[in-house]
Amino acid sequence: GEATIEPRTPLDLTRPLARVTAEPGAGTRLAGPDAARAAVRRGLLAGAGLLASEQLGLAERCLEDTVRYTRERHQFNRPVGSFQALKHRMARLWLDVVGARAVARAAADALAQGAPDAPLTVAVAQAYCSGVAVRAAEECVQLHGGIGMTWEHPAHLALKRAKADQIAFGPEGRHQDAIAALADLPAPV
Incomplete structure (x- = not known):
């Protein structure tokens, strides 16, 4: 056949x-x-766990690009990165990336060790890292201003990758459902 x-x-x-x-x-x-x-099941678990590391890398790259750009870009004779609202947005994103690094590494370690809690660890990594990658790519597009909205700038490629990765192994809600079941969290009555 x-x-x-x-x-x-x-x-x-x-x-x-x-x-x-x-x-x-x-x-x-x-x-x-x-x-x-x-x-x-094992293949999908490994794929989802490893994808969390890609999502982490994507988020880190977007944050680095955004910080570099906001240091170089000036408005009103100051770097735009010095404006409090933008500093706070980048600080929040940095905290998200630190959390993503922790859960992505935990998922990779659980898979490498064949840990019994690997399904829970991977579900946590996917539920968290997928959203962080998308937020980082969105911030990259937005904080690059006008140039970030153009086809000439690669920010749109990062956003497309982040969105595609976000649904590759099921939506965030599916991973949250898995977390609830694996951690024995009761459903609301």
């Missing part, structure tokens, strides 16, 4: 997507249903 590959248009054009379908009975059976489900 043959497989059909249909290209899809992704949000992040640097990551091609396709729908792959196979004819019934095509291929070679490698495992039974239970072993296959367990292998897929």
Whole structure:
């Protein structure tokens, strides 16, 4: 049997997507249903945990670019980064990035050690890092001002990557549901 590959248009054009379908009975059976489900679960867990590190790197890069730009860009004869409102926004983002670093590293460590709490640690990392990466990319676009809104500046690429990463392994709410179940948090009555 043959497989059909249909290209899809992704949000992040640097990551091609396709729908792959196979004819019934095509291929070679490698495992039974239970072993296959367990292998897929392990693969998805590892992917989600490692993606948190990419999201952390994206957030760090966006913050660095934004800080550098606001130091260089002047308005009213002062660096725009010296304005209190912008300093506070960057300080909040810095705190978010520090938190993302902690949970991304914890997820990578849990996966490397085969820790029993790896599913919870990865869910925490995804629930947190996905939002931080998007906020960092949004701040990068906004705090770069007019140039950040143009196609010529790479800030839009970071935002597209962050948004695509945010949903790659399910939305933030799905990870929060997993946290609640894995940490045995009761649902509201």
